[in-house]
Amino acid sequence: MLILGIETSCDETAASVVEDGRIVHSNIVASQVELHARYGGIVPEVASRQHMLQVVPVVERAMAQASASWDALSAVAVTHGPGLAGALMVGVNMAKAVAFARRLPLYGVNHLEGHIYAAWLEGERPDLSPGFPLVCLVASGGHTDLALMDGHGRYRLLGMTRDDAAGESFDKAARVLGLGYPGGPAIQRAAEGVSPPREELPRAWLRGTLDFSFSGLKTALLHRAQAEGHALGLQTGESLPLGRVQSLAAAFQDSVAEVLAAKTLEAAAQTGARGIILGGGVVANTRLRECLRAQVGGLPVFIPSPQLCVDNAAMIAAAAYYHALRRQGDGWDLDILPSLRLG
Ligand code: KG4
Ligand code: ZN
Numbered sequence: 001m002l003i004l005g006i007e008t009s010c011d012e013t014a015a016s017v018v019e020d021g022r023i024v025h026s027n028i029v030a031s032q033v034e035l036h037a038r039y040g041g042i043v044p045e046v047a048s049r050q051h052m053l054q055v056v057p058v059v060e061r062a063m064a065q066a067s068a069s070w071d072a073l074s075a076v077a078v079t080h081g082p083g084l085a086g087a088l089m090v091g092v093n094m095a096k097a098v099a100f101a102r103r104l105p106l107y108g109v110n111h112l113e114g115h116i117y118a119a120w121l122e123g124e125r126p127d128l129s130p131g132f133p134l135v136c137l138v139a140s141g142g143h144t145d146l147a148l149m150d151g152h153g154r155y156r157l158l159g160m161t162r163d164d165a166a167g168e169s170f171d172k173a174a175r176v177l178g179l180g181y182p183g184g185p186a187i188q189r190a191a192e193g194v195s196p197p198r199e200e201l202p203r204a205w206l207r208g209t210l211d212f213s214f215s216g217l218k219t220a221l222l223h224r225a226q227a228e229g230h231a232l233g234l235q236t237g238e239s240l241p242l243g244r245v246q247s248l249a250a251a252f253q254d255s256v257a258e259v260l261a262a263k264t265l266e267a268a269a270q271t272g273a274r275g276i277i278l279g280g281g282v283v284a285n286t287r288l289r290e291c292l293r294a295q296v297g298g299l300p301v302f303i304p305s306p307q308l309c310v311d312n313a314a315m316i317a318a319a320a321y322y323h324a325l326r327r328q329g330d331g332w333d334l335d336i337l338p339s340l341r342l343g
Helices: 033-037 044-065 085-102 111-121 166-176 183-191 215-231 242-271 286-295 314-326
Strands: 002-007 012-019 023-031 075-081 106-110 134-139 144-151 154-160 275-279
Touching (some): 002 044, 002 314, 012 044, 012 314, 075 111, 075 314, 106 111, 111 314, 134 242, 183 286, 242 275
Antiparallel strands (some): 144 154
16 A cells, blocks of 8 residues: 655655555655745744645655555545644645545645654554554654554643643753754754763653653753853853853753653553654664663663654655555545644
């Protein structure tokens, strides 16, 4: 079964052709990062307009790279939530147009579920080995969710962030340190080579729950940076010396990575899960990947390669394959759901 996936929920226009939820024939991602970087974050109107300009060429490129004829497609899949309303609409309308023109079934996919199904695109199939139930951490720019997956498309939410998402906290921390947008990769680069013993920032453990909180950490970082800037007589807008920025970036990254890894392992222990799946842009973070791998013991852990952690459409086509195995396609009334959740 060959599925064309389309993803436009945030700031990447993406299309991909995937066979049987597993074999990636093409994976095209047109990033808008440079466009939004000058504003220091995503501007929804700019994102929608850019998707409108990019979506047709991106789909054409995905079909060409896959050397797929339109007749070979079995279905069209698209992210219909969560995400920015205007951005989602562009992808959903494109998917409807293709499905209508080619008389193909149409599948609306939850973007967060897509991040989980990225784990099906490489290595062992998690549903076969070790099998369900699996604990899934989705850490992205808009979400930090821990869920128990006990079958295809079946999720029970175990914990979520009570304030900022992990990716959002990286983006805000990078702004405080004058490192620009997007913050995650910038913080990771700045933290590279900072050797132990490392400076520490607080961790919000929220003991007794599997929820997260990252806004206190961001405030602690802001206060430390402001106090030091003040002591050095820096003017507003001037950055701390490079060594201090690097040390604070490493401290911030350690704090987020350690909490994400520890809570994910705690969730697996509490639920008796057979394995762990990580997904979402923040999972591209090397420190988080190291932290989890170092502590996971014998439990199988699936961590997609960085280009499949960040937004892409292959993960949407992969998730849709398992929808297609168990249900009919959606109707033409498929709507966007900007606040869609897991489970
Ligand atoms: O999943 P994603 O590509 O888009 C959303 O669904 O939001 O995640 C984007 C988020 C951004 O906040 C970005 O700063 C963060 O993922 N991110 C990272 C890294 N690469 C991307 N955070 C930490 N370390 C990274 N290497
Ligand atoms: Zn995402």
